[in-house]
Amino acid sequence: MPKLRFIFVVDGGATKTEAELRLLDGTVLAAARTGPCNLYQDAQAAIASVRAAWVDCGGGASASETIISAGIAGSSAAGAPALFHSAFAEFAGSYLSGDGYTALVGAFGAEPGALLSIGTGVVGCRFDAVGHYTQLGGWGFPVGDLGGGAWLGLHLVGAWLEHLDGSATEAGSPSLWHAVGLRLGSNRREILAWLRAVRPDGFASLVPDLLREADAGCDVALRLRGEAVAHIARLARAISGEQLLPVALSGGLAAALEPHLRAELGERLQALRRISPLDGAWRIALGERPAEFPLARDFALSQ
Numbered sequence: 001m002p003k004l005r006f007i008f009v010v011d012g013g014a015t016k017t018e019a020e021l022r023l024l025d026g027t028v029l030a031a032a033r034t035g036p037c038n039l040y041q042d043a044q045a046a047i048a049s050v051r052a053a054w055v056d057c058g059g060g061a062s063a064s065e066t067i068i069s070a071g072i073a074g075s076s077a078a079g080a081p082a083l084f085h086s087a088f089a090e091f092a093g094s095y096l097s098g099d100g101y102t103a104l105v106g107a108f109g110a111e112p113g114a115l116l117s118i119g120t121g122v123v124g125c126r127f128d129a130v131g132h133y134t135q136l137g138g139w140g141f142p143v144g145d146l147g148g149g150a151w152l153g154l155h156l157v158g159a160w161l162e163h164l165d166g167s168a169t170e171a172g173s174p175s176l177w178h179a180v181g182l183r184l185g186s187n188r189r190e191i192l193a194w195l196r197a198v199r200p201d202g203f204a205s206l207v208p209d210l211l212r213e214a215d216a217g218c219d220v221a222l223r224l225r226g227e228a229v230a231h232i233a234r235l236a237r238a239i240s241g242e243q244l245l246p247v248a249l250s251g252g253l254a255a256a257l258e259p260h261l262r263a264e265l266g267e268r269l270q271a272l273r274r275i276s277p278l279d280g281a282w283r284i285a286l287g288e289r290p291a292e293f294p295l296a297r298d299f300a301l302s303q
Contacts, residue, residue, distance in 0.1 A: 002064040004092055008057065009281035010050055010070035012037025013099050014120040014141075014150070015201040015252070019053035020278050021061055024286075032056035036201055039084065040074025040140060047087045063088075069095040069285035071102025071277050073121065074140070081293035095284050097292035099277060100125045100138060105289045106280030107248045114239045115275070119251035120204040121145035122232060124239035133292070136239050141200045147231035149253055152224055153203030156180065156210050157195075159220050172213075172220035179209040211256050229257060233264035240268055250275040 006029070010019045017037040021030045032053040037046040050070065054063075068091045074080060075098045088094045097105075100123040104115040114126035122145045123138030141150040160180045162168040183206060184194045194202075214221035240247050248270045249258055262269050284291050 002062065002092070004065060004067065006061045006066040007282055007285045008054060008061075008066050008068045008091070009278045009285070010037075010053060010068065010072065011099060011102065011277040011281065012046060012049060012070060012072035014038050014041070014073055014199075015204060017049040017053055018278065019050070019057055021057040021059070021066075022282060026279075026282055029061075030057040030059055036199070037072055038074040039072055039080035040077035041200070043074075043077070043080060043083055046072060046074070047083070050088075063090040064092055066091055067093040067095065067285045069097075069102075069281040069291070071097045071099040071281050073099045073138075075099075075293055081295070084293075085295045093285075094295055095281070095291040096295075097281070097284060098123070098125075098135065098138070100135060101133070101292045102280035102284065103250045103275055103277040104133075104280065105283050106277050107250065107275045109283060110288055112243070112245055114236075114241075114245040114247045116232065116236050116239065116247060116249050116254075117251040118148060118232060118249060118253040118257060120149040120200050122148040122151075122235065122251075124235045126239050126241070126245055128241070128243060128245070134239070137235050141203075145200075147228035147235075149204030149207045150200035151203075151231075152210060152228055153206040155224055155227075156206050156220070157184070157203065159224070160184075161191075170219045170223065173216065173218040175216075176209060176213040176218050176221060179213075180206060207253065225257075225260070229260045229264060232257065233261055236261065236265055236269070244268060246270050248275060250277070 007022045017034045019032045020028050034049045034052045037049040039046045068088050084096045085094045100117045104125045107115050112127050112129045116124050124136040185191045210221045214225040
């Protein structure tokens, strides 16, 4: 039986996949970044993104000497865990969790705490004082993920279309509308083609322009940012719960929204710090926390 030598850790979300090949002690040997990874929205594309990251990172590593431990968006979808474990059956062991779960383990390890992951989507999760795991949010765009990048981009596009139609009741800055127009097109045919093809990450790609214009005082951008913060703050209070668990932030929008969330949440919100879902996936592989969606053949490091 080959000796276990490596852990391949993966963080897959609606916009991108990040992965590292590590030694058992956590030393990073290689890193990769590939495309979107959501087992609910497009399972085959998610598997392909993880496989591409393995090709980029694997190098001289053999799958039979490697555990794969992944945190992937949409992992709770029906059939998703079985598909994942089957797709990577050549590895010495496979561990699958949601991307929020691995981020939570990366933030708190074995300690109680709550995490809000704010990126293209929004999900809240916690480990309570007795180690029970709970997830709130993360229902998926467009019905869920309120306040996330896809939600913000969707509502920005709606406001822009009202501006084009001349039916808007609030002013948007010329520079904001110019930025949106550059992305979506200048005529009805181009706009409809963009809307027909757009994915959640496409809506989220509009958010940097929105946040820049909010900082500059644009009415539309300020309103949308404020609505996003209100949605996220409600989820933060719910996930912190009666125990008033400390809440940490992660995700691509965390830094931009943290000052505004702090005004809503006060001391409950922890100081923004680097949180690594990849560290969480590594800790899961080491057995510090169980995988969220285990497989009977999961490999134990003690074996």
